[in-house]
Amino acid sequence: MRIRNNIKLTEEAQDKIDALVNDLLSAIDVDLLSNAEKIVYLKTILQHSIPKKESVSIKHIKAPDSVKWLLEQSDEKVDNLINGRVKGYLGN
Numbered sequence: 001m002r003i004r005n006n007i008k009l010t011e012e013a014q015d016k017i018d019a020l021v022n023d024l025l026s027a028i029d030v031d032l033l034s035n036a037e038k039i040v041y042l043k044t045i046l047q048h049s050i051p052k053k054e055s056v057s058i059k060h061i062k063a064p065d066s067v068k069w070l071l072e073q074s075d076e077k078v079d080n081l082i083n084g085r086v087k088g089y090l091g092n
Helices: 002-027 037-051 065-071 074-090
Strands: none
Touching: 037 074
């Protein structure tokens, strides 16, 4: 019974966090952001909206040939590629 209560509390907490995140995202006026800030914003929200690699079966992904090599890369390598591009846009 206690485990069930913890699961319910966890679900309630997640619902509250989701509502808060939605409110915060709605409050951000993307039109007022610079291009660099838009890139950072996009990178941040994508981490929360795209399923984790472990939860996606690669057998079901039909990627174009031009990006199939990306599926074989480590998370670290992909992060480095993305961060390198973002830094280039930010001028760092």
